[in-house]
Amino acid sequence: MVALPNRDVDTDQIIPARFLKGTVKTGLGKVLFADWRYLPDGSPKEDFQLNRPEAARARVLVAGDNFGCGSSREHAPWALLDYGIRAIISTSFADIFQNNALKNGLLPIVVDPTVHRELLEMASKHGEIEIDLPNQILQLPDGRTIGFTIEGFARRCLLDGVDQLGYLIGSADAISAYEATHEPRVSTL
Amino acid sequence: MVQAEPECPEVLYIDLQLVHEVTSPQAFSGLRSRGLRVRRPDRTLATVDHIIPTHDRSLPIQDPLAVSLMAELRKNCEEFGVPFHDMTSGREGIVHVIGPELGLTQPGMTIVCGDSHTSTHGAFGALAFGIGSSEVEHVLATQCLLQSRPKTFEVRVDGQLRPGVSAKDIILALIARIGIGGATGHTLEYTGSAIRSLSMEERMTVCNMSIEAGARAGLVSPDDTTFQYLAGRRFAPREFDKAVAEWRRLPTDEGARFHRAITLDASSLEPMVTYGTNPGMGAAVTARIPTPSEMASANEREALEKALIYMGLKPGQPLLGQPIDVVFIGSCTNSRLSDLRAAASVLRGRKVHPRLRVLVVPGSQRVKRDAESEGLDRIFLEAGCEWREPGCSMCIAMNGDQLSPGQYAVSTSNRNFEGRQGQGGRTFLASPLTAAASAIEGAIADARRYLT
Ligand code: SF4
Numbered sequence: 204m205v206a207l208p209n210r211d212v213d214t215d216q217i218i219p220a221r222f223l224k225g226t227v228k229t230g231l232g233k234v235l236f237a238d239w240r241y242l243p244d245g246s247p248k249e250d251f252q253l254n255r256p257e258a259a260r261a262r263v264l265v266a267g268d269n270f271g272c273g274s275s276r277e278h279a280p281w282a283l284l285d286y287g288i289r290a291i292i293s294t295s296f297a298d299i300f301q302n303n304a305l306k307n308g309l310l311p312i313v314v315d316p317t318v319h320r321e322l323l324e325m326a327s328k329h330g331e332i333e334i335d336l337p338n339q340i341l342q343l344p345d346g347r348t349i350g351f352t353i354e355g356f357a358r359r360c361l362l363d364g365v366d367q368l369g370y371l372i373g374s375a376d377a378i379s380a381y382e383a384t385h386e387p388r389v390s391t392l
Numbered sequence: 393m394v395q396a397e398p399e400c401p402e403v404l405y406i407d408l409q410l411v412h413e414v415t416s417p418q419a420f421s422g423l424r425s426r427g428l429r430v431r432r433p434d435r436t437l438a439t440v441d442h443i444i445p446t447h448d449r450s451l452p453i454q455d456p457l458a459v460s461l462m463a464e465l466r467k468n469c470e471e472f473g474v475p476f477h478d479m480t481s482g483r484e485g486i487v488h489v490i491g492p493e494l495g496l497t498q499p500g501m502t503i504v505c506g507d508s509h510t511s512t513h514g515a516f517g518a519l520a521f522g523i524g525s526s527e528v529e530h531v532l533a534t535q536c537l538l539q540s541r542p543k544t545f546e547v548r549v550d551g552q553l554r555p556g557v558s559a560k561d562i563i564l565a566l567i568a569r570i571g572i573g574g575a576t577g578h579t580l581e582y583t584g585s586a587i588r589s590l591s592m593e594e595r596m597t598v599c600n601m602s603i604e605a606g607a608r609a610g611l612v613s614p615d616d617t618t619f620q621y622l623a624g625r626r627f628a629p630r631e632f633d634k635a636v637a638e639w640r641r642l643p644t645d646e647g648a649r650f651h652r653a654i655t656l657d658a659s660s661l662e663p664m665v666t667y668g669t670n671p672g673m674g675a676a677v678t679a680r681i682p683t684p685s686e687m688a689s690a691n692e693r694e695a696l697e698k699a700l701i702y703m704g705l706k707p708g709q710p711l712l713g714q715p716i717d718v719v720f721i722g723s724c725t726n727s728r729l730s731d732l733r734a735a736a737s738v739l740r741g742r743k744v745h746p747r748l749r750v751l752v753v754p755g756s757q758r759v760k761r762d763a764e765s766e767g768l769d770r771i772f773l774e775a776g777c778e779w780r781e782p783g784c785s786m787c788i789a790m791n792g793d794q795l796s797p798g799q800y801a802v803s804t805s806n807r808n809f810e811g812r813q814g815q816g817g818r819t820f821l822a823s824p825l826t827a828a829a830s831a832i833e834g835a836i837a838d839a840r841r842y843l844t
Pocket residue numbers: 441442486487488507509723724725783784787788805806
């Protein structure tokens with residue numbers, strides 16, 4: 204685990220806008236938190252949490268309240284995943300970020316403030332934790348377990364590999380039926 | 393609603409999707425790799441706004457990445473048959489400005505865009521919200537989204553705004569009050585006499601920043617102001633009276649119950665300015681910056697300390713008189729004709745401070761033409777401002793319009809996050825009136841001194 208205790212981390216910090224000029228989803232890990240991670244000359248800022256050698260293999264980010272607020276850029280979860288983060292634990296997430304994260308298999312895990320404080324402390328020392336998604340349980344090293352919830356459909360998508368676009372395409376008949384009875388008043392063509 | 397199965401989110405039909413160059417390439421690639429078409433190109437409209445330069449459009453674009461991103465959208469729109477307002481079409485502008493001005497945004501519609509400020513369109517009583525690129529792809533392919541229902545949050549604003557206080561100040565005051573995560577998981581509905589008396593453009597300013605309080609959507613129920621705005625617009629319904637009769641049935645029932653509610657008194661509001669690094673860190677322009685010790689929790693104390701270090705500001709310092717380097721008047725929050733009129737009313741016959749760079753960037757080509765036809769461009773130019781081509785510009789600083797490290801800006805945009813307007817740049821969010829007054833003084837100023 205690695206800790207980033209700041210509250211209200213916005214997606215402009217997760218990946219600054221000047222890195223949104225590409226057309227693919229890959230290779231964004233190197234600019235994750237770019238302005239917090241690098242000095243103007245491009246060298247790493249040693250005191251930034253993610254630059255510490257122990258953080259290199261971190262898969263779980265324990266973040267402050269309201270993580271991922273601001274812009275809807277899906278580049279934020281793409282950058283986190285490309286860096287190697289697989290789950291983020293916080294007390295709350297911004298709605299669009301949470302949605303985008305789940306679409307990409309990045310787990311947004313919400314815990315209560317007391318557990319959060321404890322996990323931040325553990326993460327600042329790069330402690331380890333096990334995440335059991337099927338049972339929705341965090342397994343602490345001392346044997347304690349903490350429950351969490353990932354909304355039912357999103358969990359099914361992650362565990363059974365349900366493809367959301369595929370699911371929607373499977374509803375084509377219902378969509379056509381809806382369109383037949385709801386004539387558009389507006390057409391851009 | 394197309395269908396709702398147990399254990400599954402509801403399938404929500406989307407009446408209109410707006411598309412821009414930054415969040416769409418991966419979505420179109422996804423379609424291509426699955427061999428899918430755009431289901432309803434006629435319910436889709438694309439434009440370029442985020443990365444287009446705002447200098448003379450006939451000059452070459454310096455940034456090769458911007459050129460290729462624009463070319464990508466052009467190619468995608470051609471291949472998939474999506475209507476496209478290209479950079480030299482004369483019809484381009486910020487997505488959230490052109491949708492309403494074309495009459496595409498209408499009451500009761502569902503509207504999405506790969507952009508968090510899609511909440512702007514809620515001003516018409518539409519359910520409008522931002523989505524990520526994966527969902528852009530879902531809507532392109534199926535015209536639908538899987539959605540769960542948000543909770544509801546009433547923001548009642550009663551009373552009358554005093555002179556010099558504007559729609560921007562209402563929304564900045566709300567966010568300062570409830571915080572930037574204050575409405576997470578909710579859709580805001582703005583009600584009350586002060587909201588009713590706002591024009592459509594002012595309602596758009598309020599709804600635009602709903603996301604800065606954490607709400608994906610914010611709306612105002614439609615009324616005569618809405619219908620009058622829409623009448624005669626290019627894509628307004630042909631059988632307009634019939635449409636109006638239907639729209640009149642949309643408003644929320646009197647006495648409806650909301651999950652949460654808050655009330656603001658418009659008559660007690662003052663012009664607002666932010667001092668920190670998120671839109672919730674705001675105060676009246678006449679106030680002092682808070683000191684960390686007055687914060688309620690350790691968490692907020694640390695956030696304020698960190699913000700003030702980034703901003704180079706002292707706790708307890710007055711906001712008025714804080715020197716600035718740049719003023720930006722533009723963005724989907726405040727780049728419409730009435731915003732430019734407000735700024736011009738302060739700048740008319742005056743000069744901007746000689747040390748300052750002042751950019752005025754209209755929200756669309758139509759806004760630009762309308763402003764020029766009433767001579768606003770001359771007022772800005774004679775005052776010493778730059779009068780530029782439309783686009784997002786220094787709101788997001790992707791197109792070369794940006795602050796240098798350490799520079800201070802008063803900006804009419806919506807985000808003061810670290811580096812948002814350029815790496816190391818420092819932003820004070822405010823209304824067009826406050827921005828114009830600050831441009832004259834070269835420092836944060838109270839526009840009420842300049843009202844005639
Ligand atoms: S003006 Fe700013 S906030 Fe609005 S769409 Fe453009 S970049 Fe986004």
